[in-house]
Amino acid sequence: MKLRYRFLTFVLLFGLFTFDAAPTFGQVGDIGNILQSGREDANTLARAYLEPFGSGFGASLNTGWTNTAKTHGKFGFDVTVSAGLAIVPDAAKSFNVNELGLQKLELEGTNPVSPTINGTDETGVLLAAYEEINGNREKLLEFNMPEGSGFGYVPAPMIKAGVGLVKDTELMLRYTPKTEIGDFGNFNLFGVGAKHGINQWLPGGKMLPVNLSVMFGYTNMEVGSDLDVPAEDVIDNQNDTYNQYNSSKWDGQSVALNTDAWTINALVGKSFPIISMYAGVGYEASNLSITTPGSYPTVVPNENFDPNSSDEETKPLKVDALDEPIDVSIDGDNGLRALAGFRLKFTVFHISGSYTLSNYSSYNLGVGISFR
Structure with missing residues (x-):
């Protein structure tokens, strides 16, 4: 049974339900096999495969903080449910395994280009690891890199509340308690932001026909899912491999994703009775970390191999355990940005x-209620 990266499926499905036009897909990755390739190669491959997801997810989370340049009046407030959708650049939809500097794995075949998680839905390259054992070149393991999702976007859902305070200042909060979504996993989200009107500080600023403001927003989102990778999943040749572990050794496997995203912007806009429009420039950054708590099976040469013995413990290969094999931190390919948006208001709706x-351009669409 192959391992599904259900936490990625869960995140994407939760984001996609807010987009009626978005395609629905139940599988976005199958990278469980890379866990057996050793800590260094597993981290290298995970980073290459998931990098556009990290950048895109951060860019999506940095949207939706505001829908006007004007701040709420004192004790005015809004509650908005929205979803961001980051566009993955074509250059980030594939990677060349020959450029990764893999330590243990070798490319099988001639084509070194493999899709990232947001690349084409074609199976990735075939990789294998070999070892010289008793004068013979033995294959330890072999697997294909996962296929891409065929979906060149990264969505992120969010719920935001804003309240007006004194001095033309607005406090903004995002919060979602730990929530289970079927068998796909769980997530929780927290964010805080502020927007401050600067017309009041400019000579003649209150006479200007536009609203000027600055805003800052920070969001943290955590996603988790249980995993199930038994030794049987990584053993190619049962007759040549000694498994010293019982099934309980692999209990407690899980995957955890943690994303931090922040943005700061200068805004200018104009509000009319029904429509408000704004534009601005700013900076954004993000970081995605992925860890895999628990122990995971891999196949290695058996130091007790004896070709003249028929004992289980002397087979040429054996199952070994890797503790927490993946610990990847991916900085988003973010930076300077320009933004523009609108709000249509009908009474309180x-x-x-x-x-x-x-670098990862994005859209955001939201609905909500607002007063003052």
């Missing part, structure tokens, strides 16, 4: 949308 131009 509003619809909002925005577009952000950056």
Whole structure:
């Protein structure tokens, strides 16, 4: 049974349900096999495969903080449910395994280009590891890199509340308690931001026909899922491999994803009775960390190998355990950005949308209620 990276499926499905036009897919990755390739190669391959997801997820989380340049009046507030959708650049949809500097694995075949998680839905390259044992070149393991999702976007859902305070200042909060989504996993989200009007500090600023403000937002999102990778999944040749562990050794396997994203922007906008429009420039950054708590099986040469013995313990290969094999930190390919958006308000109900131009450009669409 192959391992499914269910935490990625869960995140994408939760984001995708907010987009009626988005394609639905139940599998976005199958990278369990790389866990057996050794700590260094597993981390290298995980980083290469997931890098656009990290950058795109951070860019998506950095959207949706505001829908006007104007701040709420004192004790005015809004609650907005929205979803960001980052666009993955074509250059980030594949990678060349020959450029990764793999330590243990070798490319099988001639084509070294493999899809990333947001690349084409074609099976990735075939990789294998070999070892010289008793004068023979023995194959320890072999696996294909996972296929891409065929979906060149990274969505992120969010719920935001904002309240007006004194001095033309607005406090913004994002919060979702730990929530289970079926068998896919769980997530929780927290974010804090602020927007401050600067017309009041400019000579004649209150006479200007536009609203000027600065804003900051920080979001942290955690996603987790249980995993199930028994030794049987990594043993190619049962007759030549000694398994010293019982099944309980692999209990407690899980995967955890943690994303930090922040942005700071200068905004200018104009509000009318029904529509508000704004634009701005700013900076964004993000970081995605992925860890795999628990022990995971791998196949290694058996130091007790004896070709003249028929004992189980002397087979040429054996199952070994890797503790927490993946510990990857991916900085988002973010930076300077420009953004523009609008809000349509009908009494207390509003619809909002925005577009952000950056290395990972993104859209955001939201609905909510607002007062003052």
